Amino acid sequence: MSSQELINAHDLHKAFGQNHAVNGVSFSVRAGEMYGLVGPDGAGKTTTMRLLCGALTLGGGQATIGGVDVKRQPERARAEIGYLPQRFSLYEDLTVMENIRFFAETRGLSNKDWRPRSQEILDFVGLGTFTERRAGQLSGGMKQKLGLAVALVHRPRVLLLDEPTTGVDPVTRQDFWQLIIRLSGEEGIGVLVSTPYMDEAARCHRLGFMRGGKLLLEGTPSEVRARLNGRIVEVVGGPLPVLRKICQVDPDVENAQMFGDRLHLRVKADRAGQVMARLASSIPAGGGELLAARPIASQLEDVFIALLESGNE
Ligand SMILES: Nc1ncnc2c1ncn2[C@@H]1O[C@H](COP(=O)(O)OP(=O)(O)O)[C@@H](O)[C@H]1O
Numbered sequence: 001m002s003s004q005e006l007i008n009a010h011d012l013h014k015a016f017g018q019n020h021a022v023n024g025v026s027f028s029v030r031a032g033e034m035y036g037l038v039g040p041d042g043a044g045k046t047t048t049m050r051l052l053c054g055a056l057t058l059g060g061g062q063a064t065i066g067g068v069d070v071k072r073q074p075e076r077a078r079a080e081i082g083y084l085p086q087r088f089s090l091y092e093d094l095t096v097m098e099n100i101r102f103f104a105e106t107r108g109l110s111n112k113d114w115r116p117r118s119q120e121i122l123d124f125v126g127l128g129t130f131t132e133r134r135a136g137q138l139s140g141g142m143k144q145k146l147g148l149a150v151a152l153v154h155r156p157r158v159l160l161l162d163e164p165t166t167g168v169d170p171v172t173r174q175d176f177w178q179l180i181i182r183l184s185g186e187e188g189i190g191v192l193v194s195t196p197y198m199d200e201a202a203r204c205h206r207l208g209f210m211r212g213g214k215l216l217l218e219g220t221p222s223e224v225r226a227r228l229n230g231r232i233v234e235v236v237g238g239p240l241p242v243l244r245k246i247c248q249v250d251p252d253v254e255n256a257q258m259f260g261d262r263l264h265l266r267v268k269a270d271r272a273g274q275v276m277a278r279l280a281s282s283i284p285a286g287g288g289e290l291l292a293a294r295p296i297a298s299q300l301e302d303v304f305i306a307l308l309e310s311g312n313e
């Protein structure tokens with residue numbers, strides 16, 4: 001069961017006029033797997049999801065959901081998918097339960113099917129006691145949970161969640177992720193989720209990094225981080241803007257970012273030792289104070305910044 005492939009995307013293409021929004025994207029998501037799509041605005045994440053759920057027609061390539069071809073059997077494929085769009089709109093003047101009912105009926109569920117299911121699913125997302133509240137009176141986080149409930153009402157095996165927690169407070173983000181983890185872990189649902197948050201990306205079993213319509217890099221979070229093993233140097237001292245200027249002119253420093261009260265340098269391969277030795281003299285000479293410089297484990301953020309920059313050269 002756990003090795004079953006629920007999403008298979010092969011060489012997906014979609015252009016809007018001259019704009020190749022999705023340009024040869026291939027990946028797969030297994031049952032019980034959480035696959036994270038990350039990348040800057042305009043990378044093609046939303047378009048990829050819309051191709052998978054049939055909201056857009058494929059310009060090229062092939063996609064199957066639970067083995068069902070999205071192009072040849074769109075209705076059957078769609079029945080396997082729960083989709084929470086990036087800009088999900090509820091009916092604000094309808095209650096929580098009426099919203100569920102509306103979406104269940106558009107999915108073709110009968111009264112007998114959706115009633116017990118809707119209570120179960122509202123309890124699951126923590127809205128079981130809010131069934132009579134108007135959707136317009138829910139907080140942002142509760143609206144997203146209702147969106148998730150709506151996406152789950154027909155018991156899909158695949159969930160497509162497009163930035164489900166963007167703009168949601170940290171506590172609700174945490175709650176929301178506990179739900180996703182349960183859906184994948186306990187129910188074996190295959191989850192494709194896009195997120196701008198690196199802490200969320202780190203929770204996924206596998207990640208795909210998209211830019212310019214292409215999947216540039218794929219792997220587990222630790223595989224992705226390993227791309228920059230030995231190449232991140234943390235610098236502690238002050239004043240930070242002065243340190244940053246000095247570090248940026250070092251010939252082996254590719255990038256210097258502030259991370260809280262310190263700097264993260266990305267250095268050329270095998271140059272960490274030389275960079276640290278030079279900074280020990282260049283920082284005091286430039287009017288800064290160096291308290292510590294040491295190699296540290298790279299974070300997902302470091303890798304993503306490096307990937308973003310690699311396209312701007
Ligand atoms: N319906 C559309 N019509 C025209 N262009 C679109 C449409 N949807 C997306 N695009 C363009 O396709 C590219 C990818 O967009 P999108 O998939 O929304 O990226 P992301 O979700 O990663 O921010 C962008 O350049 C965007 O402007």
Ligand SMILES: [Mg+2]
Nearest residue numbers: 045046047086
């Ligand atoms: Mg998007």
